[in-house]
Amino acid sequence: MAVTGLRALEIWRDCLEDGNSDSLAEIITDDFVFVSPSSEGRSRDETLTFTENAGVHISDFDVVYENHEVVFGFHSTQRPDGPLSKVTFFARKEDGKFSYWRTIRLA
Secondary structure (H helix, E strand, O other): OOOOHHHHHHHHHHHHHHOOOHHHHOOEEEEEEEEEOOEEEEOHHHHHHHHHHOOOEEEEEEEEEEOOOEEEEEEEEEOOOOOOEEEEEEEEEEOOEEEEEEEEEOO
C-alpha cells in the first residue's frame, strides 16, 4: 500500500525528532533526491544521514493536493537556533514510494 503525504510527513517528523531514519528509508526510493533551501540536492544516503542529525522540528502539516504521483502542501519548521518558519513542499511518488521531495521556505 502506498504511503500518503500526511503519513510521510509524520514519518519525517518522527525521524527528525528521534534521530532514527529507518522508517524514512522504507518509504523513499533508491534514487531519492531531497532539495531544500540549504541544499541543491541530497541523495538517499545523504538525506537519511541529514535526517538523523538535523535537529529540526516540523509540524502543522497541511496537505493541499495529493494523487498517486505527487503531493503538495505546507508545514512549519524550526531549527534549534532559528525562528519558526513556514515551508511549502512538493513530492513525487513512484510505485508507492517517494522519489523526490523539495521544500521552499516561505517566511
